[in-house]
Amino acid sequence: MNLILLYTADFLDPHHVRIRDRRFQHMRSVHQARIGEKFRVGVLNGMIGEGEVIAICDRQIELCVHFDQAPPKPLPLQLIMALPRPKMLKRTLETIATLGVKDLWLINSYRVDKSYWSTPILRPEKIREHLLLGLEQAGDTLLPRVHLRKRFKPFVEDELPALAHDTRALVAHPYQAQPCPAATNTPTTLAIGPEGGFIAYEVEKMQEAGLSPIHLGRRILRVETAVPVLLSRLFPLES
Structure with missing residues (x-):
């Protein structure tokens, strides 16, 4: 603490x-x-x-x-993640709070098991508990906002284009993608898939919403590893 x-x-x-x-x-x-x-x-x-x-x-x-x-400056980031398995979700919530993410959308995906949506960790009080642990670790006070979206297509078609508008809009995908861009404080929308990645249909829908696929190299990372690596590559360290 x-x-x-x-x-x-x-x-x-x-x-x-x-x-x-x-x-x-x-x-x-x-x-x-x-x-x-x-x-x-x-x-x-x-x-x-x-x-x-x-x-x-x-x-x-x-x-x-x-x-x-004043508390540390938030990352200029809207983070969209396919809902991780419950054990990983705990760590992910703490990690994003520690790294300065203030807006997180947890979304459905073909490779997200339906049982994940019934985990007690998605209760507001449990989400808050893990976010607070992340803030205490970072020395931050600004509580992130977490948005749950159980239906992929309505979110991507109805909400994502507006979220991505006028931002550096990216989807992390290991295949047929450009290398991760250089660190900058540009407002960014970033989507990260589940274990195994987004399926081709989902990547196509995100591209239609304005997101460009990026990769971190040939190594395939777990979600809990990809999150801090991507954020450290996309944004400069705060002085």
């Missing part, structure tokens, strides 16, 4: 917070927090600053806080 995220319910007043949940347990057991110790804190969807421990007991911790920094 590189940042302690604070929520509205934590505030006793504008400069004092009280924490009782897993964040408190982490601060006590991992960081071994003591009176006077300072931690990096941030308000969810707000500013980042510093919190000083002013009281601690077996059930809670109180901090005096102030905020003076």
Whole structure:
């Protein structure tokens, strides 16, 4: 936990917070927090600053806080992903939050097993839980938005053209594609397929919506590996 995220319910007043949940347990057991110790804190969807421990007991911790920094800049990216299998979905949600993605569309695909859509991980509270873990890792406060689209064709025909308009629109595909373009901060729409990739029909529909196929070379990567590799190739590191 590189940042302690604070929520509205934590505030006793504008400069004092009280924490009782897993964040408190982490601060006590991992960081071994003591009176006077300072931690990096941030308000969810707000500013980042510093919190000083002013009281601690077996059930809670109180901090005096102030905020003076904006969160890291989001990636100028709309990320579209075929829904991964549940175990991979957990890691993917945390990864995209850590890397600065703020808009994620999880979509259906021919190679997405129907059972994936019934996983408890897609419940709003579980999605939020994994996104928060990613934000804490990155030292970010801006919660990503996750959009679920269970029908491929209506999404690609009715929504994707507008999303891709006036962006660098790309679909990751290992065959008959151009090499991944150079890193730039250009607004981008990127689609990533399931294990085994999008089928030819799906790639064609995305091309009709304005997306151009790109590849990362001859090696075929798992989705959980392809996501950070693609984002690190498409966008420059923030200084």
